Amino acid sequence: MSTAYPIPSDISPATVKNTASLLRIVALSLISGAAIASRLFAVINFESIIHEFDPWFNYRATRVLAAKGFYEFWNWFDPTAWYPLGRVVGGTVYPGLMVTSGVIYNILHFLNLPVDIRNVCVLLAPGFSALTAWATYMFTKEMKDESAGLLAAAFIGIVPGYISRSVAGSYDNEAIAIFLLMFTFYCWIKALKQGSALFGTIAAVFYFYMVAAWGGYVFITNMIPLHALVLVLMGRFSDRLYVAYSSWYAIGTLASMQVPFVGFQPVSTSEHMGALGVFGLLQIVAFAQLVRTHVSSQQFQKLLFGSVVAIGVLGFFSFIFLTYKGKIAPWTGRFYSLWDTGYAKKYIPIIASVSEHQPTAWPSFFMDLQFLIFLFPAGVVLCFRELRDEHLFVIIYAVMASYFAGVMVRLMLTLTPVVCVASAVALSTLLDTYIDPTEPVADDDTRSEADSTVTSNGSSAPSKKAKKAAAAAVSAPSKGPLSDLVAAATGSAHAGTGNITTGIFGLDSRGVVVLNVVFMLMFFVFHCTWVTSNAYSSPSVVLASTNPDGSQHIIDDFREAYYWLRQNTPQDAVVMSWWDYGYQIAGMADRPTLVDNNTWNNTHIATVGKAMSSSEEVAYPILRKHDVDYVLVIFGGLIGYSGDDINKFLWMVRIAQGVWPEEIQEPNYFTSQGEYRIDDRASQTMKDSLMYKMSYYRFNELFGGNPGTDRVRQQQVPKEGPTLDYLDEAFTSENWIVSLFPSLSYLAPHHFFRSTSDASNCICSRNSDSDFVSMSLLVLPRW
């Protein structure tokens, strides 16, 4: 016997197969359960509430859909957003998310299960994360085998990089998009492997769903063509590739144009041209292949090759020409900012002002992926070892996603799946090697056979192989770097002996490695749980701090002020605030807003920025012109909430300056030393600005006449508090976080953030690298 440990040999293969498949099903359901459960921290720690900013819009739109039906939603014009312009919501959203929850809602109600639409929305993301785990399992199974698939599913189920966007309540497009991404990729790989138009069609249908759900569909639009192109360039063109790509592209592109927000972009913008080009190329190559099967003339093939090149060059130049003529829209600014990280800061401050568009900080890679980030390269290397068509896909995906994740924090999300897949491949290879019960034997063939058949559960090692192994004489070099290493280390120590308990092939060394892996996995689980519960589960609408006795204290100023607005102001009272809070005001207070997180109109935003940053005399006519009834200000100086408007103020100034360079100048808001201060030394322009006045209005009086200290900026405010002539205070929330200043009345939400807990620090490190980054996690329209 040369197995490292005894294996029962009297089990029929059918039993083994059935047991393995049952175990897989059980494991997958447990993984789904874990994925859902770990996302429920947000509900348990807080409540079933929609998080952050964009989800509030999605939630509101979903409610319209659920209450009024699909056609009303499709034609929905929202006059309360972007007052007085309004917004055609039906044509400017990715409706996939809302339709998904609407369908679920209607099914539940058809079954007489009166579930609140809010709970459907809150739990949608956890539900889809279970589906993502399954899709990742299927995808990884195509890469290696079922055991790697299970590992990948477990990783994606709990990895913080994905959880950060899919906790319960995080009702955003990404919630369903990652599932669609993985499933589309799976169908693509499957279609490519089998050459099946069926899977190509399914891939196209899910691609359509993805287009309807998330702006990030462009990632698929470019990933699949890139994969196809690389395959062609490597000389791996096959009819399977042709079938898969053509069926996907022809149906998928047509389908994607059904989404009104996407419209004709697939045939008119640069982002989509790559896919079209590859489509054309494949037709030509396929035709050339066909011709080649019919003739063998050397001369003819040369001619053919020449014509292929000529057509390719022609296509390229016509693309340039059309772009130049304006028939094809050039790359948008958002895409430029992917290549040139400084671009946005210079030209589109609105994009740069969103913290999630900042480059990723190194620690966040570790925080979001933990030990997967180390296994990831190993997995990619293992893909190179086999390098089938689908492995190439993982490699390309890994390279592209790594780059993008480095450029923008939020694109970490697209990197996470491939990291999980690659790490699972690496880890599963490692485990396969070390759990494999066969002893190394002299025969090369035997070894490779063992390599390919033994799976991680190891129970199915055929006994005939053991016999063969016993027949072999001495250990010999085997295949693969790991086994090479092993072989080199042991030399010919163990020759055909029975159960060896020591040495490199013994149970002890196997045990050390396996235990090590188990330990790492456990630590990974602890890390994920900790990060999820501490950093990623805060709704940000509600803030938590700790009472002296350790119990949780909820700071609920935002909702306090929004609900006050909703209940005690006229239905048509227009609220002006910085755009971060637009969706929340619309969702929670149900009042018209000037600007919101759908930042489509830069001038309108700049108008608000100008009103906020100019003096009262200048601002007042602007407010009157826009029928503003209330101005909403977020101020964290009293309890130390750093995401307040004073910290975002410079972005308001910058954006306003972009439109009115002669009226608003950024340097005026700094002290002569170039510091951004709010105390005595603050510049006069700063002190005169509406934002400053509203924030610190009556702030001193709270300290009984002593100069108050702003706890965010750690500065003492001037003794003489600002006075307001045109505005008045209408409502201030409990902790002064939200104040509402009516322009005839006055509305300034003063938020008091007394949060001292670690959690809030984590949030800060996640959201902002610099103090002047807005805390918003809002999504800009195109992504």
Next chain:
Amino acid sequence: MAPKSTPASSETAFNAFNTLWKAYRDGTSDRLKFIDSFLFFLMLSGIVQFAYCILVSNFPYNAFLAGFSSTVGQFVLAASLRSQVNPDNKDEFKDVSPERAFADFALGSIVLHFFVYNFLG
């Protein structure tokens, strides 16, 4: 996908073209020829539509796109079917029997024309 393309300007090219045509006629089963004639028809239809769009008007742009996409989509689906049922490619498509290929083709066409119909508007 039949007798088209390759600039046949020179004598050699013409010869090559003839060889090709002969080889095609002799070495292709009737089934495939039937598909090829369908492909040829689709190509002509696509060319006509494209020419109309360029020369006359692309006015209901979505209608043009729908029509053009339907020809292109049908073309590639039929071409896929052709390569799947081609006995020469048997090794490539181990999982796809000719019957399965035809079912795939039908399903793909249904989905395609569903979107076309929706897009015609």
Next chain:
Amino acid sequence: MMPKRWRNFPLLLLVNAVFASSQPFENSAIVRSIELGGSVVHVTTTYAIKPLEAGLKSYSIALGREEKEKTSWLEVKSKGQDNALQVTEQSFDPSKDFHIIDVQLPSAYPVNKSFNLVLETVQTHATHPWPETAAQKDEQALKYTTDLFVVSPYVTSIQRTKIKTVTPRVISFTEPKNVEGFAKENLASKSGPSVVYGPFENVPPSTSASFLETYQQPVTVHYYHDQPCLEITKLERFAEISHWGANLNIEDKIVLYNAGPKLKGHFSRLEHQTQAFYKRPAPHVLPAMTLHLPAGIRNTYYYDTIGNVSTSKLRVAPSTSKNKQKQYSVFEFRPRYPLLGGWNYSFTLGFDSPLEDSASYDKKTGRYIVEIPIMTAFLGTVIDDEELTVILPEGATDVRFAAPFPAISNMIGTHVTYLDTTGRPALTFKYKNLTVRHAESIFVTYKVSWSAHLKKPIAVGTAFLGLFTLGMIARRVNLTLNQQKPKAS
């Protein structure tokens, strides 16, 4: 408005009409005592009456038209007795300015022997803030107006009205005019927290048109009140009985409104915090209210349109059986923001309670009896409109109910919820102007058959069975198209 016993005896009406002219009673004294509050005013009127004829079974009480409109609750007892007497309202004659209510006396009293009847009423919407607006720092002042004389169809020897306020600070009160004939001195006087009108002596039957025209007059008291005047403009209560869950779920949708003086200017948090710091809360601001919920409740939830009201707290008392002494769970309800004059706050409050605490099964008749509280007691608060919906288990038949006082309307409908197939019968009651005195219970009885009980599990079971069968069939049908292949090879 909602007297406790409402049975109408036509005979009594007749009797009363006969005696009305011939003065069967004399009031030896009427003492009316009005306890002023914010939204709710309690009036206790004691009638010392003397029958002038033998065998009288009915006494008539008159209420002025406006007073009747304000009255939301009315109860007559004979003094020292716990049981309320049966009262009957006579049909209203629009030409007259008063309503007559007949009280059925417990027994025939001997002639010329005086005895006491106590009329207790609760008035709502009887006060209004004056001035109508108040700044955050200002006090809250209210005005209350009532008639000077207690109207009675009988001669009254002496009557007096005492109006009490909670704080001993009365700003002003009306001096009655033209009533010197009834009282020599002390037409109106003020002592501490109360204003006293009268005593007035030898008042003739005040239901006569001439008396009302000449002497009856409104008197107004203007006073400070240091509790917020609260109104619940709309209360929707759903009580859902679940036999499978042994659960009674009660959910209230509440629209709370501060009916005190409207806020002048704007709300200043600084001011509010200063007041709280010095423990001098403004009288018209409601920072929180305490509610008593039943004992043994669980899964309590309180939320509004945008989520949990995280500012509120609940202390649950353990469950008690029906007969034991009453205990309460205390719910400290704190709206998201302090409720100033003229502000609204709407929220939902719901809880589950064990069904055995409020239901019982009568084996003899096979009926279930469930006690449904009409409302949670909101002290000093008036509920303008209430809609109570009692949702019975699916398949409940033969539904009957017994109500402590009549509703404005009631109807039976169908409500479809959790996995229902045919829906559940739902009783809907509508009420107006409820006060804490109305916090009583409706008793609903119904029958549920065994088969109706089993309907739900059978329906769900059938659905799942169908699903599994479909799955089984789908697994066993081979849809692959190349089946001829094995044949060929």
